[in-house]
Amino acid sequence: MWRYASPVAIHWGDEWPELLRPLLPPGPGLLIHYPGFPAADAAVLPAGTAAYDRVEANPTPEQVQRAIDAALPLRPRWIVAVGGGSVLDTAKLVRLALACRCPSVEALLRAVPEPAGGGPLLIAAPTTHGTGAELTMWSTVWDVGGRRKLSLAHPANAPDIAAYCPPLTYGLPLPASLAATLDALAHALEALWNRGANPVSDEMAMAAVAGIAAGLERLDDPVPPPVRAGLLRASMFAGLAFAATRTAAAHSISYPLTLRLGIPHGIACAMTLPALWRVNAPRMAAKAERLRQRLDGEDPAAMLERLRRFAAARVPFTLSAYGARPQDIGELAQASFTKGRMDNNLVDLDEAAVRAILAEILG
Numbered sequence: 001m002w003r004y005a006s007p008v009a010i011h012w013g014d015e016w017p018e019l020l021r022p023l024l025p026p027g028p029g030l031l032i033h034y035p036g037f038p039a040a041d042a043a044v045l046p047a048g049t050a051a052y053d054r055v056e057a058n059p060t061p062e063q064v065q066r067a068i069d070a071a072l073p074l075r076p077r078w079i080v081a082v083g084g085g086s087v088l089d090t091a092k093l094v095r096l097a098l099a100c101r102c103p104s105v106e107a108l109l110r111a112v113p114e115p116a117g118g119g120p121l122l123i124a125a126p127t128t129h130g131t132g133a134e135l136t137m138w139s140t141v142w143d144v145g146g147r148r149k150l151s152l153a154h155p156a157n158a159p160d161i162a163a164y165c166p167p168l169t170y171g172l173p174l175p176a177s178l179a180a181t182l183d184a185l186a187h188a189l190e191a192l193w194n195r196g197a198n199p200v201s202d203e204m205a206m207a208a209v210a211g212i213a214a215g216l217e218r219l220d221d222p223v224p225p226p227v228r229a230g231l232l233r234a235s236m237f238a239g240l241a242f243a244a245t246r247t248a249a250a251h252s253i254s255y256p257l258t259l260r261l262g263i264p265h266g267i268a269c270a271m272t273l274p275a276l277w278r279v280n281a282p283r284m285a286a287k288a289e290r291l292r293q294r295l296d297g298e299d300p301a302a303m304l305e306r307l308r309r310f311a312a313a314r315v316p317f318t319l320s321a322y323g324a325r326p327q328d329i330g331e332l333a334q335a336s337f338t339k340g341r342m343d344n345n346l347v348d349l350d351e352a353a354v355r356a357i358l359a360e361i362l363g
């Protein structure tokens with residue numbers, strides 16, 4: 001038995017004003033955006049719209065609290081969030097805090113009070129082709145001091161609308177473009193080798209992998225607009241896949257790599273994909289064969305190696321490049337078991353297996 005449902009309506013358009021304006025309800029609104037959002041694109045919103053641009057990458061609870069504090073007195077009827085995963089995840093928590101009249105992020109992270117529905121309409125417009133945060137009901141918050149990754153998951157935390165506008169991604173620098181695309185690749189593959197996979201998530205995931213396999217190596221300066229659009233579409237398919245399944249071992253192993261070594265999220269997730277493919281593929285032989293067909297006959301393992309080589313030639317792609325030493329492997333492996341992620345993996349991994357995977361990418 002299985003079910004597939006997404007609470008998020010998808011709107012796609014190449015013209016930002018035409019895409020956004022019909023979606024906005026009347027009343028006061030709030031724009032939460034990344035700092036580089038062009039003024040001309042912000043001007044598409046009604047005059048007098050409040051704006052908040054102080055979200056940092058991998059936001060801490062304190063940073064999310066500042067955004068909530070800024071939004072509370074505005075009583076917005078709608079929120080437009082424009083940015084990468086950190087901006088979108090923060091905006092989701094701001095909307096949730098308003099919807100359930102719970103202004104404390106600490107309290108929200110402990111438990112979401114009921115009723116948690118309603119609140120301002122949330123429109124999420126991604127400017128990266130990777131995180132899928134515009135489609136998921138969870139937000140990630142990073143307790144850097146406590147070396148913990150916190151996650152809040154609640155149906156009322158999902159955006160109402162995902163607004164995809166490929167030109168919003170055109171300004172994304174190449175290293176961030178690469179990391180975002182690799183994050184989407186991890187979302188798709190982790191949806192495939194997931195205990196919660198179903199026929200819908202499988203199809204979405206394969207479409208995403210095929211799109212990324214065809215497009216990632218075209219991330220060069222300048223990136224042709226059709227490549228951006230193709231990668232954004234792939235990221236959307238990956239989002240629809242892992243919104244249903246959640247992620248698995250690659251993400252679970254990535255969290256300490258990001259928290260302790262500062263490895264960008266997408267890179268940290270992608271480093272282990274070739275090893276995790278070897279572990280998981282034998283347990284899903286039929287799916288692996290279907291994926292090979294979607295890749296026009298290319299062996300998925302060969303595809304992953306091809307993409308790994310491309311990425312490694314452009315961004316640091318080994319643990320040692322980020323300062324890890326052989327004696328750190330044990331502690332990193334120990335910290336890699338996140339409940340609700342590692343246990344989604346099709347094949348059970350123990351600490352020794354994770355140590356072997358980390359040793360392989362130590363470099």
Ligand SMILES: [Fe+2]
Binds near residue numbers: 269
């Ligand atoms: Fe991710």
